[in-house]
Amino acid sequence: MLKKENILLVDDDIQILELLHRHLNSMHYHTYSAVSVKEALYILKDTEIDLLITDINMPEINGIQLIKYTAEHFPDMPKLVVTGFPSIDDAMDVFRSGVTEYLTKPFTKNELADAVKKSLENRAKKASVRKSVPKGSTGYGEMIGASEAFSEIVEIIERVKDNHATILIQGESGTGKELVARSIHYSGRFARAPFIPVNCGAIPENLLEAELFGYTKGAFTGANETRKGFFQAADNGTIFLDEIGNASLAVQGKLLRVLQEKEVTKVGSQKPEKLNVRVIAATNSNLEELIQKKLFREDLYYRLTVVSIVVPPLRERVTDIHLLVDRFLQKYGVEYRDRLVRISPEALKILERYPWPGNIRELENVVQRAVIMCDGQVEVKHLPEQVKYKIDFSEETLRPLKEVEKEHITKVLASTGNNKTKAAEILGIDRKTLREKLK
Ligand SMILES: Nc1ncnc2c1ncn2[C@@H]1O[C@H](COP(=O)(O)OP(=O)(O)OP(=O)(O)O)[C@@H](O)[C@H]1O
Ligand SMILES: [Mg+2]
The missing domain is CATH 3.40.50.2300 (Response regulator)
Known part of the structure; x- marks a missing residue:
């Protein structure tokens, strides 16, 4: 829509x-x-x-x-x-x-x-119609997809790419949050300015503040010179705060100030610096839950969600799987085999039925491995056990009790040579019940 x-x-x-x-x-x-x-x-x-x-x-x-x-x-x-x-x-x-x-x-x-x-x-009707993504398109820059969910994300990217509104991207691990952030930056008018990704979960808590905002000489032991932080480096461009749920409450407080005042203060300094940075944050944890537990500031949450993007898990956009598989077959086929690699319909079917807990990243790994193992065409045998096993399991169609019961009674009757007394004994029911069921 x-x-x-x-x-x-x-x-x-x-x-x-x-x-x-x-x-x-x-x-x-x-x-x-x-x-x-x-x-x-x-x-x-x-x-x-x-x-x-x-x-x-x-x-x-x-x-x-x-x-x-x-x-x-x-x-x-x-x-x-x-x-x-x-x-x-x-x-x-x-x-x-x-x-x-x-x-x-x-x-x-x-x-x-x-x-x-x-x-x-x-409103005075304006003639200009909003730019829309052509229907039936199967990609946006490096992003591949054709599902409804995918088009919706592309549409939001189109709307926000040229402004500085703060964006929060939420989604499970491997769904493509970082790719969405990069697409926003590189398709918009600030594309020539830097895109600075910061993994808030990977930087030790005591260093994060200095890394983000910079520090002055002598601010702490080891601060031998004045240095800029990631925010200053991203000026006029985009800072991507990945795994924002991992930022400590102290850093969250500082971030709140940056978003409110559009300025940062180096550690050890009193002088705020005006900045023009677009903040895109991402998380695969449930921030609402962290807010409940008082681990994430509610006021920061609302400043981050000026625009909110939810990237759905791959199992909710199954129609994208085929396109993604084609893209990865092409990518790794050329890389490892120097030619195009195909996939058999059976193998593709299995990939389309697997629930992909690791989302697109997991799909990419599976295709990459299969390309290395196969000989020009990916077959079912080139797929990892857990992917196939899941399928065997879910392929067994679940049937109504009546149907299973009928089948079982027929089987028992056949084995007793149609002797109803014996069959009733085996089934643990009396003959009258059996007769009724047979009707
Ligand atoms: N729509 C897409 N088309 C093609 N490749 C994609 C798409 N979305 C994601 N990918 C690929 O899937 C991989 C995972 O994407 P990305 O790193 O953006 O996910 P993420 O949501 O940030 O994951 P995590 O939560 O684990 O950090 C990357 O290699 C990326 O290029
Ligand atoms: Mg990521």
């Missing part, structure tokens, strides 16, 4: 933000979330927004000021206010600044849908 308009959501109440996001996504709108006016302005700077949905009462800068600002700078952008009970003064202010619709909390999904629809209809 092709996503429709871009909607910017602004509310300091993260529950409302989450609710709006969920409802609007299910209606196929694309959303950007901001927990403050300041962050909303940051997104507006480089993103084409079709509708603004904002709260009024927020700390620091309130929604009225945001509405006035957008009325001046984006006069064609419709605005929908979602708020608790507003004061008369606020309401007057809001309407004077050209708000098209008003929705009071609490609201139902239908009320929201209506208000959004009306707001968008009021």
